[in-house]
Amino acid sequence: DxxxxxxxxxxxxxxxxxxxxxxxxxxxxxxxxxxxxxxxxQGPEYVIHGLTSNVNNRMASLAIAEDRKSxxxxxxxxxxxxxxxxxxxxRDPPVTNFGNxxxxxGTGTRLTIIP
Amino acid sequence: xxxxxxxxxxxxxxxxxxxTVTCSQNMNHEYMSWYRQDPGLGLRQIYYSMNxxxxxxxxxPEGYKVSRKEKRNFPLILESPSPNQTSxxxxxxxxxxxHEQYFGPGTRLTVT
Numbered sequence: 169d170x171x172x173x174x175x176x177x178x179x180x181x182x183x184x185x186x187x188x189x190x191x192x193x194x195x196x197x198x199x200x201x202x203x204x205x206x207x208x209x210q211g212p213e214y215v216i217h218g219l220t221s222n223v224n225n226r227m228a229s230l231a232i233a234e235d236r237k238s239x240x241x242x243x244x245x246x247x248x249x250x251x252x253x254x255x256x257x258x259r260d261p262p263v264t265n266f267g268n269x270x271x272x273x274g275t276g277t278r279l280t281i282i283p
Numbered sequence: 284x285x286x287x288x289x290x291x292x293x294x295x296x297x298x299x300x301x302x303t304v305t306c307s308q309n310m311n312h313e314y315m316s317w318y319r320q321d322p323g324l325g326l327r328q329i330y331y332s333m334n335x336x337x338x339x340x341x342x343x344p345e346g347y348k349v350s351r352k353e354k355r356n357f358p359l360i361l362e363s364p365s366p367n368q369t370s371x372x373x374x375x376x377x378x379x380x381x382h383e384q385y386f387g388p389g390t391r392l393t394v395t
Contacts, residue, residue, distance in 0.1 A: 200382065202382065209389070210388060210389070211287075211373045211375075211386030211387050211388055211389050212326070212373070212375075212384075212386045213386065214382075214383040214384060214385070217382045217383075259382075266313075266314075266333065266379045266380050267333070268328075268331050268333075268339065268341070269314050269316070269331070269377055269384065270316065270328045270331065270341065270342075271326070271375075271384060273325045273326040274325060275325060
């Protein structure tokens with residue numbers, strides 16, 4: 169699996185936007201970019217995924233660089249509940265070959281929200 | 284409510300005493316998987332299953348067994364637990380060829 173690089177930690181003020189970066193310079197043309205987060209004492213939780221275009225859902229937005237070597241997860245208005253470890257993960261497209269759907273988690277970014 | 288459940292959530296046991304951690308999902312997912320999470324090592328896959336009666340090893344299968352007799356259940360079995368299996372365990376499930384995976388709340392196991 170291609171490797172991702174994320175900052176170890178970030179802080180943000182409550183109710184302000186948060187931009188979480190991820191570098192993936194060795195991404196292949198078919199790799200999807202996934203984001204999961206793990207709140208304290210909970211299992212990982214899917215946030216969003218994308219391939220080339222920017223994506224939005226109820227939880228966040230994903231901005232993907234034109235060369236796909238980096239991406240940014242955007243939380244538009246952070247709340248205390250968004251304090252978690254955020255993981256950026258690259259995956260082969262699952263629709264073409266159903267096999268081991270293993271997620272390779274790195275160390276992620278620990279996001280602290282300041283009240 | 285769509286969910287993955289695990290039991291027990293916390294378990295303290297002694298070396299060599301067989302135990303089973305249950306995992307159940309109510310989403311009719313084909314794919315299920317077990318991970319362990321250790322400080323500094325992140326989440327590592329133990330076993331996975333692509334459907335009933337189809338299981339295979341992940342990255343760290345030694346000391347573990349699994350079974351998939353029903354689609355909704357995927358128990359993790361430790362026949363003879365050892366202290367190095369002290370860890371936080373997560374079960375996950377997914378629909379075939381889907382992007383999103385669902386994780387259970389975790390089971391914290393301590394083997395003394």
